[in-house]
Amino acid sequence: MSGPLLGAGLACFAAGALADLGVGVRRAWLRMLPYLLGMAGSTCLAVVGIHATLSKASTIDISEVFGLHGGSLRIDALAGFFLTLLFSLAIAVSAAFVSWVRPPDRAHRRGTASGFLLLLASVAVVLCAGDAFTFLFAWESLTVSFIVLTSVTRREAGQVGAVWSTAGIGKVSGASLLLAFLLLAGHTGTLTIAQWHAVGPGGLRDVAWTLVVVGFAGKLGVVPLQVWVPVGYPAAPGPARAAMAGIAANVGVYGLWRFLGVLGRPPVWLVVIVLLAGGLTALLGIAFAAVEGRLGRVVAYSSIENAGLIVTAYGVALTGAVVHSELLVAMGLLAATLQTVTHAIAKSALFLSLANVESATGTDELEALRGIGRRMRWSAAGFGAGAIALAGLPPSIGFVSEWFILEALMQQFRLPGLALRLALAGAGALVALTSGLAALAFLRVLGLSFLGRPSRIVDERGRETGRLGRAALGVLAVGCLGLAAVSPWEVRFIADGLGSLVPEHVTLQALKSPWVLQPVFHGFSILSPSWLWVAMPVAFAGVILGAVALSRGRYLRLRRVPSWHSAGPGVAGPASYSPFAFVNPLRHVLGGVLGTRRSVVEIADTPDFADAPDFADTPDTAGANATAGAKHLETRTQVAEPIETYLYRPLRTAALAVAKVAKRLQSGRLNLYVAYMLIALLIALALTATIR
């Protein structure tokens, strides 16, 4: 059954892409058709995934359905789990797309739907790929879909750079996977991925491990390969960002999980690097998410943070593999998988809400979006639920997954050897800092922007999306919060999915009793998210009822007066904490990470606030005007990514210099080019001969 269903799903995607490219986007129903097909296809694939996970059959080979040779397409429980998760989300994202494209001003050109469906198809094939060729083919087509989606709508000047970074890092990631696969295939003599476990310990496996981690981490956005994320995601149109961040990026996670099963024990130094890189990624991501002024970049940086969290937890699993502790592997993988689920659902919710908000108001500036929550309630609710989950606040799924990650990082006392202990402890400190900052970052967005007093732009343009889009947001919001109530079932399902990596009964030790969770190890600590769902509302209601009862109902008798502002007449312009100002202390405290620069300059004159927000930026020359109380000043604050500043900028400069030199080789003469090719061929032959 799985084969035909998978085929049907992929056929739906193909039909949708054809409809988009062939028929165009002139009419509303034509614009919606490809996404409806996408919904149908995603449903098929989700069903395949559920079946594969629950049937627990080791592997279902479906290659013959497609006329491919044996082993090139097959589904096991791990692929099934990811199919279930990602294509359930794909249904919601497609639904949101259907509502999103309906108004005429959203999709002017063909290509968005094709890119989206290509992305879904590539994800499906990557998950089901059984051999290196299929895997790499699907992986590269995923990169192509990213390039299509980031370049399909031209909105801003910087977008070309965004496409370049996305493509560049995608290529780096694909190239390192290709290299790893070539090494492994060369050593084992087979292209079937499952048979690569035959490669024994040694330098080659360590190199392959490193290349695999680099390849998959690039897709996730782990330091230092994160630079494309904050520019790449916002460059994509509307809900496509949800598809990229919430769905496609998770194939990187899948790859890491898959190759832990294939390659076995990683080198210790790689584990230490993974742990620390994960912790640093998380901190860097959340620090920038907290200070960015544009919502698209805030959410994108939060993706980097989550990539860091997932990779850190994965590092714990790798540690378990190093010290041959099945419990620790289960612990790390369970925490990382829970975080993956959290991130996938919540990030889809965030990006879908953002798509609605940005398309309605035409901006994603936090300052301009004040009060959007009062005009676009569904989108705000979706964003709020996602933000609560990503901030790790109870009773959301994010709370459960972050609890597991922190508990996993606290197991360092069980380890031998100083290096791993220190790495685990360091990563733990970074993750703890990260989760604190995450609450701050999302509090800023929700409290100061979404729930503020509506700005003019929001008042005029805030219009909610269509019914299907609202339903998708509603489902995702319920998922972000409500899934925690049934987290024991979630853990059971994940245990099924991870069956090929750690025995199911080991992972299931995370269930202390049917409704109580523990971090796999006995007697460390316990948590019952389901009980939280009972206790928190009861406590909340109890406080309110108690207050009303104790005050004999006086709390319900209200006299409304204007809010208190020190009784002054107020000021022209903003008179309360802005989202920017709220995190200004953070800009200072984390100045090292954020590369903060600050200056106050005198300007000639400042026009009235209400009339012109932009003003002439001319320095004052008349020193006499620098009188107390007669100044016109402007304050400027900038942040810069340290990796961009210290790694990529010099690299870019060097690359451009090399390119300049290489240009001298371009003479335009055909015979010279033939000579170059000849020389290259000779060198290649010589190298091959020497190696043999």
Added chain:
Amino acid sequence: MTEHPGVSGAHNAAGGSRRFEATERDEMPQGPEMSESSDALDPNALRERVLDALRRGGRFCGLFGSAAPGGTQLLAVVAHEGAFRTTTMNVPAGLSSYPALTPSIAAAAWYEREIHDLFGLEPAGHPRLDPLVLPLADGAAHPRPGSHGNASPRAPSPLAPSPLAPSPRAPGLVQLDTTPLPAHLHGEGVFTLPYGPVRSGVFESIEYLLETPGEYLPHVRSRVYYKHRGIEVRFEGMDVADGVLLAERFEGTASVAHAIAFSRAIERLAGMTASEEAELVRIIHAELERVAAHLDTFIRQVEAAGQAVAYSRLTLHKERVQRLRARLCGSRFGRGVVIPGGVAGAPSLQRSDLVAITGKIESAATADLRLLMATPSFVDRLRGTGVVPEEVARRHGAVGPVGRGSGQTVDVRASHPYGAYGLLGYEPVEPSDEGDVLARQRVRLQEIAGAFRLIEGAALRLDRVAGSGRWRVPLEAGVSGEALGWAESPQGEILSLVRAEEGHLVRVKPRSASFHNLALFATAFPRDIFTDFAFIEASFGLSVAGVAG
């Protein structure tokens, strides 16, 4: 030279009757007044003469307006070599503007804003003419202080008042225009945090607008008009002897200093001086006032730093000072002591008792303050906070502890000696160059010690000369003329410009140190954050009443 076209045009058209006239006069500490007068056709004459005086090393002390027959008289005061040089210029009634001094003399900015508010005169070329003390609504009449003296003096009818009848009120309150003003600071995420006028705690009403991108305070603005009581106009028509009661209420925390400045101006008009014993009593009260006010700045800082024990210690010392003042004269603020012609009477405390009590207070307060200034958790909040650079203070002519903390030596007790300060051999404190809150508080610490020395010296001397009992010299009836009085209040130099006719006040313009220094407040913040605000504000030690008028 740039002339405002409106001014010169109107001037040319008007001809001889509408002329700018400039006059100069030197007010010497003692001796006859030197007065210099000349007609000037040039509307820039005032600015040129003031600038000239400043170039010769003078210090700008203020620019005041007065309604005069046929226009508005502007009067600039420059301190130079032990004298106050006043330069006046008449702006004819037909003109609504004159060339501003502010573009060349930054310190004039607030004075010109005040003149704009009170007289409706526009200083042409002023860089930012926001309302300061009186944001009048469109069409409201400007109060024009100096024009009310001829109205019937406010002699209360002895039979009229009944507690049931409402108090006599002026025809009506002015209409204010409280439309918010545009911010001074712009940039990403910048917002304004309005703090006041009803502030969190027991403070005088003032609104600070903290313009900030969050946490940092690149710019702080003060809006002082809330407390504007129109007190200058209330002087007009009063008997010169009653005027001192009002002068005491101009700035409650510097009651004695204002009374001294006012009384000395009246005494100069009457061509007399107070007796030595009266001057000594004045010194005792003025210096006790200084001790209390300086202690108050420390109290507000320890409160902000959360030093509970230090707070209760210092408030206890301050209470004791206030009680001592009450025992000396019956008023906890030294009110009713200083009157034109001397003091109301002998202090109601023996010298030995006085010296014993001040000695006790001094030793306890000094020990506690020393300990406080050695408490790192406190001093760290002060060091490097709220820096007023020496250059800024000098250009502005900063007075009082604010100036002395930034390298300025302005202290009229020494530079323009008045009363008995010369007799007691008063030595001013050495200024400090750091310009931060700590420097200002160290200056105050020294001044407290100096004040106790002066009290002791005055009490000692009083014993020797008090036999005569010449506490007050009766004023001759019907004093007339114009004079400037000055005194060093705890906040710094204060001036009192008095014009009287036939024993009634026509125009009184007290210039508090707070008014002069508060303009500097905005410059003290660029390197500081929200939590430094209370420390910096306290270190300025200003009285809002004295600013708003």
Added chain:
Amino acid sequence: MMPWIPRGLREGIVTSRYPRHPDGYGEGFRGTVIVHATSGTPEQLALATRACPTGAITTVHDRPRVDRGRCILCGRCAELAPAVFSLDPSFETAAVDPRGLVVPAGDDDESAVEQVRSQLAGRVRMLRRSVQVRHVDVGSDGADEWEVAALSNPVYDVQRLGIFFTASPRHADLLLATGVGAVGMLGPLRETYDAMPTPKVVVAAGVDAVSGGLLGGGYASRGGLVGEIPVDVLVPGSPATPFGLLYGILLAVGRLTGAKPRRSRTSATRTSVAHPDGPTSSAPGSRS
């Protein structure tokens, strides 16, 4: 921190025991002006009446009366007509009605004031144990703020009586207003009053706030706060002393309904509506 504590301990207890026990503070201190039964010579009286800078003295049927709500305690009347007027250290001069500030009180006034007072007592029953005070400066000269702030010093230490200063009017029960009613502050005063929860009570402190004193009127200030917001207690004084303020606050929250605290020295002619039970009621120390 460590060196501070022994200093505090060495000082001993400096806190007043007022109102449970009388406080002897104020020797030679001008707390209020009192009118003696002897009327003195008419010339002296006329001289004193004319000399009063605020017109606080009136003469009805040859009986001089002083409106303490206008008296700025300059002492001129006591100097010119010592037989009629004298200054007294008493500070228990606050009243719940402007009529209560006129001494000696008329017969009608006393009963009217008593009526106002019992109404107030009924309204503020909730505030008797503890009261949160919000101070607003409505155009004072700055001295009033020092005296209000002095209530927190260890001598008066009003926290011992459950009186606390609060930053927000949202938490305040009692509005303590000082100042003459400057035009710029009338709006903020009203706003602060409106922002307070009920039941609330307003104390106007100092003659500036009570009647405008010497500087009320004019283009920029009211003659006091009566009429701007509902004022419940008026505390005379220029400025009102800390004890005077404390008495006013206790009066406002109805904590002086029992026996009143007594000073050791009581003038036989003293008449004040703040003591409805008359000057010879029960002994000190018996109040709750």
